[in-house]
Every structure is written in C-alpha cells, then in structure tokens.
Amino acid sequence: MVGRIRSEIEASGPMPFDRFMELTLYGPDGYFRSNILRSQRDGDFLTSPEVSSSFGTVLANAVIAERERVGVPFTVAEIGAGSGSLLQPLVEALEPPPDRVIAVEVSPAARRSLMKRLPLADVVESLHEIAGGVTGVILANELLDNLPAALVVRRGPTWRERAVDVSAGELVWVEVEARTEAARWAEAYGGRVPEGGQVEVQGEAGRWLLASLDRLFSGAVIVIDYGDTAEGLEHRRLEGTLRTYRDHHLGPDPLSEPGLTDVTMDVNFTALASVAAEHGAVTELWRQDEYLAKWRLLEHIAELKSREHQAAAAGTTMERLRWRNLVTGAEALLHPRGLGDFRVLVARE
Ligand SMILES: C[S@@+](CC[C@H](N)C(=O)[O-])C[C@H]1O[C@@H](n2cnc3c(N)ncnc32)[C@H](O)[C@@H]1O
Numbered sequence: 001m002v003g004r005i006r007s008e009i010e011a012s013g014p015m016p017f018d019r020f021m022e023l024t025l026y027g028p029d030g031y032f033r034s035n036i037l038r039s040q041r042d043g044d045f046l047t048s049p050e051v052s053s054s055f056g057t058v059l060a061n062a063v064i065a066e067r068e069r070v071g072v073p074f075t076v077a078e079i080g081a082g083s084g085s086l087l088q089p090l091v092e093a094l095e096p097p098p099d100r101v102i103a104v105e106v107s108p109a110a111r112r113s114l115m116k117r118l119p120l121a122d123v124v125e126s127l128h129e130i131a132g133g134v135t136g137v138i139l140a141n142e143l144l145d146n147l148p149a150a151l152v153v154r155r156g157p158t159w160r161e162r163a164v165d166v167s168a169g170e171l172v173w174v175e176v177e178a179r180t181e182a183a184r185w186a187e188a189y190g191g192r193v194p195e196g197g198q199v200e201v202q203g204e205a206g207r208w209l210l211a212s213l214d215r216l217f218s219g220a221v222i223v224i225d226y227g228d229t230a231e232g233l234e235h236r237r238l239e240g241t242l243r244t245y246r247d248h249h250l251g252p253d254p255l256s257e258p259g260l261t262d263v264t265m266d267v268n269f270t271a272l273a274s275v276a277a278e279h280g281a282v283t284e285l286w287r288q289d290e291y292l293a294k295w296r297l298l299e300h301i302a303e304l305k306s307r308e309h310q311a312a313a314a315g316t317t318m319e320r321l322r323w324r325n326l327v328t329g330a331e332a333l334l335h336p337r338g339l340g341d342f343r344v345l346v347a348r349e
Pocket residue numbers: 032038039045047048049050079080081082083085086104105106107110125126127140141142143146
C-alpha cells in the first residue's frame with residue numbers, strides 16, 4: 001500500500017487527499033477490500049443497525065409510506081449495506097415484500113454476509129450496476145462519511161490544499177496550491193472558517209447522491225450519517241472533522257498506517273441538500289432521533305418494554321433479559337449526543 005502511494009507521488013508529485021483516501025480505502029489492498037467485516041462488534045466501528053435491529057424495523061415504516069406515495073413495482077436498495085443488519089429487518093417488516101431488493105457493497109466479506117442473510121436480494125459491487133428507472137427507496141447509512149474528500153485550509157484570503165508527499169521515505173503532509181474546484185467547493189459550503197481552519201471538500205459525496213437520484217424514476221434517496229449543516233459544522237473548522245477509527249476508538253493520523261484504519265469525516269448536509277435540490281429533488285433534513293420518532297420508534301420501544309414486563313411477570317429471566325437488551329439497543333438510537341444526533345437527508349423525486 002505505502003509502496004503504491006509512494007511511487008504515484010514520485011511520478012506525479014504531492015497526492016491530493018481525495019486520491020489518498022481512494023487508494024487507502026478502495027484500492028486493491030484498501031481498508032474496505034479486505035476480507036474483514038468492518039461494521040460489527042469485533043470490527044472497527046458499530047453502526048445504528050449493528051446496535052439495534054429496531055433501526056431497520058422502524059425505517060420500514062418510512063419505506064412503506066414511500067411505497068404508498070409512488071406505487072409498485074417497488075425496489076429497496078441499500079448502498080454500503082455492510083453485514084445486512086439494516087436491510088434484513090427492514091425487508092422482513094415490509095408486508096407485502098418489495099418487488100426487488102438490492103444490496104450494494106464494495107467489501108467481499110460484507111457481500112458474503114449479505115448473500116447469506118438476504119438470499120433473495122441482488123448483491124452487487126457498485127451503484128453503477130443498478131440500471132436507471134427504479135421506483136423505490138435507495139438508502140445509505142454511514143456510507144458518505146467514507147467517500148474520498150480533498151482537504152483545504154484557509155490561508156488569509158485564499159485556500160491552500162493539504163496533500164501527501166514523501167520525505168526521507170515517509171509519508172508527510174504538505175500544503176500546495178488549492179485546485180480551483182476544491183477552493184470553489186469550500187467557498188460555497190465551508191461556512192465561516194477561521195485562519196488555518198480546515199474544510200473537507202466532499203465533492204465525491206455530491207456525485208454519489210447525483211448518481212443515486214439519476215437511478216430513481218420515482219421515490220426517495222435516504223442518507224443517514226454523522227455530520228451537520230455547513231453552519232452546524234463551523235465550530236469544528238479549526239481542527240477539521242477528519243479522523244480515523246480502529247477497534248471502536250479514534251485511530252492514528254491517516255498517513256501513519258494507510259489501509260489499516262477507517263478514514264472518515266462529518267458529512268456536510270448543506271452541500272448534499274443543495275446538490276439534490278439542483279437535481280430537482282425535494283429535500284428534508286432531520287436529526288436521527290426526530291426522524292425515528294416520526295416513524296414510531298417510541299411506540300416500538302413501548303411494545304418491547306411491555307414484552308419485557310410480560311416476561312418478568314411470567315418469571316422467565318432469560319426472556320426478560322432478551323427483551324431488556326432490545327429495549328436498551330433501541331433507546332441508544334435516540335441518544336441526543338450519540339446516534340440520535342446523526343442527520344437524515346431525504347431527497348424525493
Ligand atoms: C460504516 S459501514 C456501514 C454499513 C451499514 N450500512 C451499516 O449501517 O451497518 C460502510 C460500508 O459501506 C461499504 N462501502 C464503502 N464505500 C462504498 C461504496 N462506494 N459503494 C458500496 N459500498 C461501500 C463498506 O464496505 C462498509 O461495509
């Protein structure tokens with residue numbers, strides 16, 4: 001991995017960070033291409049559906065409403081579907097079942113898990129394998145925070161770009177003249193940035209959203225992730241939001257062990273919403289706790305609690321503990337400083 005990066009830098013000069021992310025996460029020996037399933041308890045991070053199957057069960061209510069709006073034949077697609085922990089309970093809660101289920105995953109380990117959990121789904125490697133004209137819902141949970149982004153830094157009236165170079169055989173950060181597109185993106189969506197502050201330029205996330213909307217004849221793209229509006233991210237600009245994760249903890253500098261850590265950032269939902277609006281979609285932006293409450297997570301938790309009380313009254317301890325765990329997991333989805341603080345963008349066509 002480091003050899004590949006080094007030779008590309010030696011041939012073409014300092015590497016923009018979006019290219020570095022593309023190689024370290026998606027390259028032949030990249031983080032997502034390995035045989036390890038990343039989104040689970042013994043992986044590097046835990047996502048909402050890995051914390052609680054209630055996430056998929058409750059999102060099914062949003063999908064049912066969308067099906068009532070746009071009609072059939074109806075497709076449910078998840079991009080970056082991981083182990084299937086969102087899609088499986090969601091599809092199981094749909095009555096009648098959707099006409100087509102598609103799971104898109106770059107990771108071979110995740111594709112194996114998806115084929116096992118969702119034997120009737122089409123499991124494919126890239127969004128581009130989905131033909132256009134879909135009526136339905138395209139979902140992405142914690143996908144866009146990993147899409148390659150450039151980094152620019154405010155220097156006086158201009159922007160400089162953070163890139164990766166080689167010095168004494170080691171990968172090092174350097175600042176180079178910012179590419180025009182990157183500077184333009186930062187001006188448009190960076191919000192107020194102090195001197196030396198950093199903006200993650202998420203052009204690829206915008207292109208992903210456009211590619212998804214292009215595939216939709218009618219229905220919705222639902223993007224869920226950590227992040228905020230441009231304004232909401234302003235207080236993070238001095239440090240920037242780029243970080244790595246390993247074993248459920250913050251990891252080292254992204255240059256120190258390329259290919260071995262998750263590289264991620266907060267999603268700029270102002271940029272996404274404006275890309276969707278320019279495409280002609282109608283958008284809504286929610287906090288995850290409010291969005292799940294709208295789709296009846298609180299009623300679902302009340303039901304789980306009543307099952308727990310019934311098990312307690314019947315004296316079945318293991319059963320009571322099982323319901324208690326389900327309640328705890330479902331409540332975690334609403335934690336105001338945790339998963340509940342995620343954002344949900346709904347873009348309808
Ligand atoms: C953080 S995990 C989330 C998994 C799942 N959505 C969940 O919520 O548990 C991100 C997943 O997206 C996959 N992934 C990343 N980039 C992708 C891309 N461009 N296309 C399809 N899958 C991608 C990764 O392999 C990984 O399984």
